Amino acid sequence: MAQQQETTAGAAAAPEGEFVDDVTDAAAREEAHTERGTARPVTVVGNPVLHRECREVTEFDDELAALIDDMFASQRAAEGVGIAANQIGVDLKVFVYDCHDDAGERHVGVVCNPVLDQLPAERRVLDDGSEGCLSVPGAYHPLARPDQAVVRGQDAQGKPIAVRGTGYFARCLQHETDHLYGYLYIDRLSKRERKDVLRQMADSTPRYETVPNE
Ligand SMILES: [Zn+2]
Numbered sequence: 001m002a003q004q005q006e007t008t009a010g011a012a013a014a015p016e017g018e019f020v021d022d023v024t025d026a027a028a029r030e031e032a033h034t035e036r037g038t039a040r041p042v043t044v045v046g047n048p049v050l051h052r053e054c055r056e057v058t059e060f061d062d063e064l065a066a067l068i069d070d071m072f073a074s075q076r077a078a079e080g081v082g083i084a085a086n087q088i089g090v091d092l093k094v095f096v097y098d099c100h101d102d103a104g105e106r107h108v109g110v111v112c113n114p115v116l117d118q119l120p121a122e123r124r125v126l127d128d129g130s131e132g133c134l135s136v137p138g139a140y141h142p143l144a145r146p147d148q149a150v151v152r153g154q155d156a157q158g159k160p161i162a163v164r165g166t167g168y169f170a171r172c173l174q175h176e177t178d179h180l181y182g183y184l185y186i187d188r189l190s191k192r193e194r195k196d197v198l199r200q201m202a203d204s205t206p207r208y209e210t211v212p213n214e
Contacts, residue, residue, distance in 0.1 A: 001082040001099075001175045002132030004168045005140060019150075020161040022109035030072060030098050030108045037069030039077035040088040041209040044135050045184060045198070049086045052182045054093045057112040060158035064094070068110050068156055071096045078208040080134045082172045084179035087135050089211060093153075095176035102147075102167025110156055111163060114177045117150040131171060131185050138204025139197040143185055149173040 043050055057064060067090060075083040081099040085092045094112045101107060127147040132140040149170040152162045165173045175185055186194045 001080060001097075001172050002134055002140070003079060003081055004100075005130050005132075018162060019164045020109060020155070022107045022163060023105055026098070026106045026108040030076075033069045033072035033096075034076045037066070037071070037073030039073040039209075040070055041211045042074065042078055042083075042087050042134050042137075042206075043089050043211045044137065044213060045186065045201070046213040047089075047135075047211060049089055049091055050135055050179070050182070050184060054084075054086055054091050054180045054182075057092055057094055057154070060112070060154070060156060064092075064112075065156055067092070068094065068096060071110075072098070078134045081168075082176045083134060084176050086179060093180045095180060097169075097172055097176060099165075099169045099172045101165060101169035107163075107165070107169055109163060111151055111153040111161065111176075112155070112158075114151045114153040114173075114180060116174060116177050117152065119146055119148070123148075127167070127171065129168065129171065131175065133175070133185055134208075135179075135184060136186060136197060136201050137206035137208075137210065139200035141186070141189060141193055141197050143188055145171050145174050151177055 074088050082097040084095040096110045098108045125147045126144040128142050128144040130140045131143045148166050150164045151173045155161050186197050
């Protein structure tokens with residue numbers, strides 16, 4: 001996902017027990033992945049790999065670890081806060097993130113085979129902040145999404161994990177999970193809004209390398 005247009009910062013909150021600690025050593029872990037990896041060009045809207053459900057990760061091996069490193073390197077090169085495997089052309093259910101929450105806490109991690117928890121209706125508070133996507137370069141549009149999210153899946157070694165996010169990080173977890181099921185955020189907009197976003201994209205030049213569509 002693309003960076004937030006305006007940033008907010010506040011007090012730090014400690015991660016809770018049930019959820020993975022993706023805060024400790026966030027900068028060092030991101031740095032290590034990025035150093036091992038190689039940035040790859042980013043696929044853009046229209047590329048078939050973005051518009052179908054990806055395959056489940058079943059092998060938690062060195063090849064997956066190398067893919068995750070490349071995803072971190074690609075995310076850094078494109079100045080993103082989250083990237084899904086199909087955004088670098090790989091048909092596998094895995095995303096990485098490097099994203100701040102509403103408390104200003106930086107979260108860095110990876111989720112394989114993510115599934116979002118359904119929030120009980122009474123706990124659904126919608127945030128209609130602006131959203132952008134590395135695969136729709138240069139465009140942003142407001143999109144209402146729940147302001148908290150829990151995603152369950154596996155880490156790079158196959159261990160079950162749960163990740164909880166608030167604010168912009170909640171938006172990121174939902175956005176990246178959507179990618180792996182073949183949906184872009186623009187698929188959640190009206191026809192008119194989608195057209196506006198695609199016009200913004202057409203009028204801009206990406207600041208990172210992209211994969212040209214046929
Ligand atoms: Zn995206």
